[in-house]
Every structure is written in structure tokens, then in C-alpha cells.
Amino acid sequence: MKKIFNDAKSALEGVVFDGMTVMSGGFGLCGIPENLIAALRDTGVKDLTVISNNAGVDDFGLGLLLQTRQIKKMISSYVGENKEFERQYLSGELELEFNPQGTLAERCRAGGAGIPGFFTKTGVGTLIAEGKEHKEFDGETYIMETGLVADLSIVKAWKGDEQGNLIFRKTARNFNPMMASAGKVTIAEVEEIVPLGSLDPDNIHTPGIFVQRIIKGEHEKRIEQRTVRERENA
Amino acid sequence: MKKIFNDAKSALEGVVFDGMTVMSGGFGLCGIPENLIAALRDTGVKDLTVISNNAGVDDFGLGLLLQTRQIKKMISSYVGENKEFERQYLSGELELEFNPQGTLAERCRAGGAGIPGFFTKTGVGTLIAEGKEHKEFDGETYIMETGLVADLSIVKAWKGDEQGNLIFRKTARNFNPMMASAGKVTIAEVEEIVPLGSLDPDNIHTPGIFVQRIIKGEHEKRIEQRTVRERENA
């Protein structure tokens, strides 16, 4: 069972179909599967439902799939940084479902963990609660949210091995581990494929059981808000 | 806000009361908070409800609290290794609630994560499902289980720092992270308190936010089933 593929294009072979649901890891442009997104665009796949916290920027990340109109629907918590997104949404070409960020994260985690529904107080009394089951626990009201699974999850990790074990780096972890667990097929792109046994077994963030295919990618890692402070003169 | 205490006795001061609910980490005798269990016994606290996957053995782990009859009720998945447990249970002195192991783990995780209820197919059609809400998702039946929180969680980690950041070692992790998150007060005992900054921030299993007090313990680490193989002669 060989999990390592040569490149993003070959890793996507046989697992892509029109109308499919794709989870894409990352927060903003941090920890996104750049290579797999670009390769997904190149497959020409259409009518995607994409579950991702954000929608990239116009010319990077999921923005690439928006420009080519390959996305039919987004499930996200925040989509502010993308003019093409705004245009398609306002013109009705693109469907959009907003989830509170924590609810979205938990829905992915639940989907991967075989939990079809859970209760949360996030969103009670807001638009988000409309049409959802309400239930009281200890006198407080909660709403039910459902687990999410995807036909394909694409995630970005720092290092991985031939068994698909992954580790993430700093805040580039974000949605990647839950999405890895919730894909019927999960493909990971990593900065480095390391020899088996070189990852510390106590510190593997995503065990290989969740990863069916893995590639080494090339990562631009674009920064959205470069904020710095100045060194005081000595 | 000083989290480091001198010993288990002082760490328990002010947080123990009769009738309280205590979560105790560990699987079998692996990764159990040996020092805190013994110190809890010494407080003389009574009528405890203890949430723990197992109940120790007669003279070690939670067995110590059973011998002194300080436990009123156990919530566990498996309790086979303890004669005193059996005696008290069969005589009606001890209440017992069995949870499937995965349901118990998830209930602790849910309690810590503000999720009062979730659905699982574990136990559907069995005694465990009796009296529980049933619900269909995509044509399959699931039952609702509730989140668990504790007045006090006692956990065992490998290393910890003054902020309460913890790392666990190998399979001694088990229930400890979820229980740490589900205690109104959580006390961790560790094998080593390390200087702040020496734990890798990418690999902290339990962030310090979940840990109010921490002590260095002395650990016997008793083995229940010592199974070995023999080296073939060269």
C-alpha cells in the first residue's frame, strides 16, 4: 500500500468527480494545501462544494477555483478577503453557508469521529439557530449541529512519512487535523517527507490511518498581514 | 498565579468536599495519578463519584479509595481486576455505571469542550441504549450521550511546566487529556517539572489553561500484565 505519490496531479487521479464535496485545510492563507488546490483546478472538476474556513484571496488558495467557477457552494466562517468571491456571491452564482468558526471545526471533528450530531450554545438566539433543533441541558438552551464528511480532504502539513503520519507547524495546524480525519479520501501535501521512524510517536498530530495519499509540495506560504515591530536603536 | 504545589496533599487543599465528582486519568494501572489518589484517600473525603475507565487493583490506584469505602459510585468501562470492588458491588454498597470505553472518553472530551450532548451508534440495540434519546441520521439510528464534567480532575503526565503545560508518554496518555479538560479544578502530577520554554510548543498535549495545580510525584508505575518474549539464542 504505497501512499507516497509523485506530485499533486497524480495524487488526485481517480478521486475527483463533478459535484463532489472537498474539505480544504488552512486558516486564511496559513497552512493551506497550495499545491493540491492548484492541481484540483487543473483537473477541471466542476460544481464543487468546498468546506474551508476561508476562501483564499483572488489569485491564491481557493481563489484559484473561484476564478474558474469550479465552486458551486462554500461552507465557511469568514470570506472577507476575496473580490471575486464577493462578485459571484452577490450575483447569485455562488452559494454560501456561514458556520461559526468553532462550530465548523467541531462539525469536521465530529464527522471524522463518527458523531452525526452534537449540541452547542454557539449561535443560540441568532440567525444560525433558525431551523435547528433546540434542546435544554441543565436549564440552558443549545442547538444541534451535524457532523461533516467530505468525498475528499486536502490538507497541508509540515512533515510526513510513508505511512501518512503527519506533523504540523505552529498555527499552520488549524483545521488540517480534523479535515484529514473527515475525508473519505485524504491527501496531504507536506514540506518534507521524512524517513519512517524519524517522527516522534508521542507527537504525531495526524496518524497515518487518516491519510491515503501524500506528496511533497513546493510552498510559497504567502502572508496576508505582515505586521512587524521595529527594533529600538541600541 | 502560582500553579506548582509542593506535594499532593497541599495540592488538594481547598478543593475537596464530600459528595464531589472526581475524574481520575489512566487505563488499567498505566498513567494513573498514583500520588493524588493516595493523597485523596488521606483527606478522608467521602461519598465520591469517581469517573475512571478502570478501578485499580486491590492495593493500588483507585483500589485504595475502595478499601476505605470513600467511593459511592463509579462510572467506568471495565472493572475486572479488583476483588474489593466486586465485593462492594455485589453487596450493593457501591453504585456502578458502565459506559462503553469510547463513549466514556467522548463524554469527558465533550464536557471539557462545552458540548452537553452528542450522538453515537455505540450501544444502539443494547442495554446501554435503554432510556436514552434515539435519533436517525441518514437512515441509521444513534443514541444521545451527555457530556461529563467533574468537580476535580486528577491526571498523571510525564512532564509539565510552571504554566501547567503537560506532555504524556506513550500509552500513558489515554484518558488524561480529556479528563484534564473536563475538571472544574484539574491537578496534574508529573514525573518531572521542566523549565518554562523547554517543552516544544507544537507538541504540548494538554495546554496549561486546563491545569490549575501541578506537582512532581513519585511513581511506582506498577505493571498489570508483564508479557515478554525471549531472545533467541545467537
Next chain:
Amino acid sequence: MAWDRNDMARRAAKEMEDGFYVNLGIGIPTLVANYIDDDIDVTLQSENGMLGMGPFPFEDEVDPDLINAGKQTITELRRTSYFSSADSFGMIRGGHIDLSILGAMEVAENGDLANWMIPGKMVKGMGGAMDLVAGVKRVVVVMDHTSKSGAPKLLHECSLPLTGKGVVDMVITNLGVFEIAEGGGMKLTELADDVSVDDVKSSTEANFEVAV
């Protein structure tokens, strides 16, 4: 003279206590980090998966894998830990964060909060705001007392879609500080320098008790 952004941030920083875990929103709340008392130990959470957020990096420290929830580059501290978004919101939803300081468009006298959408305008999404106000133990809003057009933002009822119902515990504006009791009931407890109760009343729609 009403408070400026830094005065408001300075006032908000007084809500922090030793040992607190705090989540700061975007805008003025971010400034609050600059005014935390040196004598207390406070840990900042960033909901994209980090406890122990440090200051902005020097130019040569910038790391694209290290950003806050506002997508700004930041730094780590010796106490820092990283975790997934699910674990991060587990902390938030589970009530482990002591204090959330965030901005608002409207706050109602019963503690309702609106800060995520204006119908008819492009909606960017709620991000983590709904989770934060639902889960964090204490929610402090820092905002200008009125909109740019001078309309009151402290209202009987919010006109905009809510972020959370009855979730705000305190509001700090450029004119003063309001406390909102559990279950509703707003009370003016502090005035900015040279601001009178009448000044506040004239730009507030919400009913409030005066306890300055």
C-alpha cells in the same frame, strides 16, 4: 474630553486579573495587550490555535506559519502551545477562557450583541465571534459610543442580526463604562474625563442606571 482608542484599551486592560486566559478581538481590543499590568500574569489566546501569543515580530522573525486570528504575523513565548481549531474552540466553548474583549456594532441593554452582519451589505462572516461570546466566561465590548453618523450604538434592542443573546457583561466606550447584569439591566459605572451623565444620555438609546 472623551477617551481615545488608547484610553479605552487602557481601561479594558483593567478587567484582566492574575492568571487570566484572554482572547482579544481585532481593532481596539488588540491594543489592550499593550496595557496589561506588569504585575499580573495573563495568557493571550488566539482562536486559530495558540495559547501564549507574543508581540508582533521583528522583520527578521516573520514566520508565515505563525499568525493570529486577524491573520497578522506574531511571535511565540516560552509558555506557548499550539493546537487545532477544534481544540481551540473546545477551550472557548467549554468556558476555559476567562475574558473576551471585542468590538461591536450594537449592544442592547439586555446584553445582546450585534457585530457580524449588516443586511444588504456584503457579509464577510462571523468567524469565531459567535463561539467566543457564547463560551467565554466574561465578555467585554470596546467600541465608540455612537456610529460615525452619530447614531447611538447602545440600544433598547439591537436592530442588526445578533452575534449572541444576552452575552455582554461590560461595555467600554469613549464616554464611559457600562456594566450589564446577568439577565439584563445596564448601569453606567464610570465616566470618561470631562464627560457628564447628560453627555452620555444624549447619545444613548438604551436605558441605564447611573452609578458613577
Next chain:
Amino acid sequence: MAWDRNDMARRAAKEMEDGFYVNLGIGIPTLVANYIDDDIDVTLQSENGMLGMGPFPFEDEVDPDLINAGKQTITELRRTSYFSSADSFGMIRGGHIDLSILGAMEVAENGDLANWMIPGKMVKGMGGAMDLVAGVKRVVVVMDHTSKSGAPKLLHECSLPLTGKGVVDMVITNLGVFEIAEGGGMKLTELADDVSVDDVKSSTEANFEVAV
């Protein structure tokens, strides 16, 4: 001649495929690890929080922090990862484990399984069994065909409290192999050496089709 424990384990090992993630129960299922084909790559899960379980340790390798779900000391491999019980059962409940091989007291012709409690006797608990049979993609039971007293264990309906309803896909006994279709319907597909269909019939209560 009926199969012995090792024969049964050897037969069960044939249910493994390249790339499988497998959970082995206590007893005969543990022996299955000894018969995994060298040509296939199989990863063993231990539900107390480990993927990539290795063999028992040599005496000088014993580590109290490294045990399997049967509380036996074990070893790790180069592929090993450790995780919490919640993550472990997330894998199990979420359908990520391909195969679970476990023992049983009774199996019904509709796939019902009983292996955790005998009313009136001390009940030790179900441990992870209910989660495994509910969550794992394929459940194979390995057990003696009859109880020690000779009573059939393959029944029309289980008499003991269930571990799971309609969860068993295959049963391997000392007499042969049975497949259970989704939705029920048991079929004898293999016989142990020198065992006849009549031998099987005479010690089985369950109805089964013969397809040997």
C-alpha cells in the same frame, strides 16, 4: 479434526488485506498477529491509544507506559503513533479501522453479538467492545463453536445481553467459517479439516445456508 486455536487464528489472518488497520481483541484474536502474511502491510491498533503495535518486549525492554488494551506490555514500531482515548475511539467510531477480530459468547444468525455480560454473574464491563463492533467496517468473531458444556453458541437469537445488533460479518469457529450478510442470513463457507456439514449442524442452533 477440528481447528485448534492457532488454526483459527491462522484462518482469521487471511481476512487481512494490504494497507489494513486492524484491532485485535483479547484471547485467540491476539494470536492472529502471528499469522499475518509477510507480503502485506497491516497496522495494528490498540484502543487505549496506539497505532502500530509491535510484539511483546524482551525482558529488558518492558515499559510500564507502553501497554495494549489487554494491559499487556508491548513494543512500538517505526510507524507507531500514540494518541488519547478520545482520538482512539474517534478512529474506531468514525469507521477508519478496517477490521476488528474479537471473541464472543454468542452470535445470532442476524449478526447480533453478545460478549460482555452474563446476568447474575459479576459483570466486568464492556470496555471498548461496543464501540468496536459499532464502528469498525468489518467485524470477525473467532470463538469455539460450542460452550464448554457443549451448548451451541451460534443461535437464532442471542440469549445474553447484546454487545451490538447485527454487527458481525464473519464467524470463525473450530468447525469452520460462516459469513453473515448485511441485514442477516448466515452461510457456512468453509469447513475445518475432516469436519462434515452434519457435524456443524448438530452443534449449531442458528439456521445457515451451506456454501462449502
